[in-house]
Amino acid sequence: MVRKPALELLTLARRIGEPSAVVLGAGAAAADIAAKAGEYGAAKVYVADGAEFTDQLVVPKVDALAQIAKANDAAAVLVTSSGEGKEIAARVALRLGSGIITDAVDLEAGDGGPVATQSVFAASFQVKSKVTKGAPVITVKPNAVAPEAAPAAGAVENVTVAFTGNAAKVTSRTPRVSSGRPELTEAAIVVSGGRGVGAAEGFGVVEELADALGAAVGASRAAVDAGWYPHSSQVGQTGKQVSPQLYVANGISGAIQHRAGMQTSKTIVAVNKDPEAPIFELADYGVVGDLFEVLPQLTSEVKARKA
Numbered sequence: 425m426v427r428k429p430a431l432e433l434l435t436l437a438r439r440i441g442e443p444s445a446v447v448l449g450a451g452a453a454a455a456d457i458a459a460k461a462g463e464y465g466a467a468k469v470y471v472a473d474g475a476e477f478t479d480q481l482v483v484p485k486v487d488a489l490a491q492i493a494k495a496n497d498a499a500a501v502l503v504t505s506s507g508e509g510k511e512i513a514a515r516v517a518l519r520l521g522s523g524i525i526t527d528a529v530d531l532e533a534g535d536g537g538p539v540a541t542q543s544v545f546a547a548s549f550q551v552k553s554k555v556t557k558g559a560p561v562i563t564v565k566p567n568a569v570a571p572e573a574a575p576a577a578g579a580v581e582n583v584t585v586a587f588t589g590n591a592a593k594v595t596s597r598t599p600r601v602s603s604g605r606p607e608l609t610e611a612a613i614v615v616s617g618g619r620g621v622g623a624a625e626g627f628g629v630v631e632e633l634a635d636a637l638g639a640a641v642g643a644s645r646a647a648v649d650a651g652w653y654p655h656s657s658q659v660g661q662t663g664k665q666v667s668p669q670l671y672v673a674n675g676i677s678g679a680i681q682h683r684a685g686m687q688t689s690k691t692i693v694a695v696n697k698d699p700e701a702p703i704f705e706l707a708d709y710g711v712v713g714d715l716f717e718v719l720p721q722l723t724s725e726v727k728a729r730k731a
Contacts, residue, residue, distance in 0.1 A: 425453075426460040429504040429610055431571035433564060434464040436531045438574060440538040441499050444468040445578075448488050449477025455580070462578020464571060470496075472583040476590070483590040485512050490519035491585060498559050500538050502531075505563035506609065513563045522558025529568050529667060529688055538562065547687030565688070566610045567667045608640045608657060613670045614686070616642035616659055617652075620675015620696060620715055624652040629719040630674055636726040642666065642686075644676045660685035674715045678703025695719065 430445075437443035445461035447454050447469060458469040470492050476484040489512065493501050501520075503513045505527050517524040529550075530541035539554050540562050554560075608614065615634040617627050627641070634641045643653035645660050659666055661684035671689035676682060678694070678701055686692070687706065694707035695715045704710045711718050 426457055427610065428571060429564075429566040430461075431464045432566065432569050433502045433504065434461065434466055435569050435572050435574075436564060437500075437502055438465050439531060440533045442467050443576075444470060444496070444498075446489060446492055447471045448485055449473060458578055458580050462576055463573050465574040465576050466578050467576045469578055469580050470583050471580055472585045474585065474587070476585075476587050479594055480590040481592040481594065482508065482511055482515070483592070484585070484587055486515040486519065487587050488583070488585045490516045492583060493520060493559060500559055501561045503561070503563045505565045510563050513561045517558075517561040520558055520561065522561055523555035524561045524563075525553050525555060526563045527665070528553075528562050528564045531562065531564065531568075543688045547684060565665070565667050567612065567669065567690075603641075605634060606638070606640045608642060608659070609664050609666055611640035611666070612668050613637050613639035613672075614642050614659070614666050614668045614689070615639045615672045615674070616644065616676060616686075617647055617674050617715075618644035618676030618682070619646040619650075621647060621652065622675075626675075626716070627653055629716060629723070633672070633674075633719050633723045633726070636723045636730070637670075639670075639672075640666075640668075644679075644682050673703055673707070674719060676703055677701050678706060 434443050443465045445466040447457050450457050454471045461469050472488045503509045510526055513524055525540045528540035528542055532539050537554055537560055539552050542551050542553055544551055615630055617630040621627055631641055641657060642659040643657045645658055647653050648655050648658040660682045663685055665685045667688040669690045671686050672693045674695045692707045693709045694703040695711045695718050697714055699712045
């Protein structure tokens with residue numbers, strides 16, 4: 425399976441040159457992944473396999489990406505802006521002697537190389553940045569662009585990687601229990617709850633709306649610190665940064681810590697009893713009311729329109 429952020433990278437790459445894809449440690453699934461990458465514009469797909477990709481952390485992927493970029497004189501290296509993605513990107517930039525740009529929300533061709541748009545200072549400003557040395561390594565936030573199919577050759581080239589060794593090895597794995605909802609940082613719609621939900625049980629109405637919309641569920645730091653929702657769902661400066669098409673904030677005041685994690689959302693809807701809540705300054709649409717009255721009605725309306 426090819427995740428949506430990877431297809432977004434191929435879409436953005438077409439703006440600055442001829443895209444290639446890199447498939448690492450996919451085993452028998454590599455052929456299907458390469459075919460999908462070809463559908464979205466990859467002229468070439470570099471495939472590398474080996475137990476190192478699953479048995480070790482980060483470094484084998486850095487080895488592969490850096491060696492492929494060097495061998496093919498890459499004009500730029502694009503990586504999804506996740507925790508692991510940013511670590512890989514930083515190490516690759518060091519190996520290549522290049523500059524790095526993180527958390528880009530857009531990308532365009534420019535004189536002397538690609539120009540990235542970033543949201544900075546808790547997403548209060550947007551800046552355009554360009555690497556001035558080497559092939560730029562850029563991490564891109566999920567949902568930065570809608571993936572667009574553009575069939576290309578997708579020619580597969582198998583690559584043998586010279587692994588440098590890694591002191592950090594995977595000793596065991598515990599499968600994550602699936603909620604059936606999209607992954608938070610990649611979701612097109614996120615429905616979040618904050619202090620206003622009142623208790624862990626209060627997230628029930630938030631989850632019902634999320635499920636009706638096919639959305640991920642997020643939480644503010646206050647709700648997470650209170651033990652009402654898992655830390656893995658925290659949205660904010662010290663949690664996960666999201667940039668969905670639609671963000672619905674319920675019972676969230678809108679403190680700067682939370683805003684830093686969701687301010688780049690395309691459309692923001694806020695539900696809060698306090699008409700003076702700072703979240704309304706940011707919201708495209710606001711509802712002043714009790715979330716326990718508003719959300720069930722909204723959920724019913726969504727279900728009725730889907731029926």
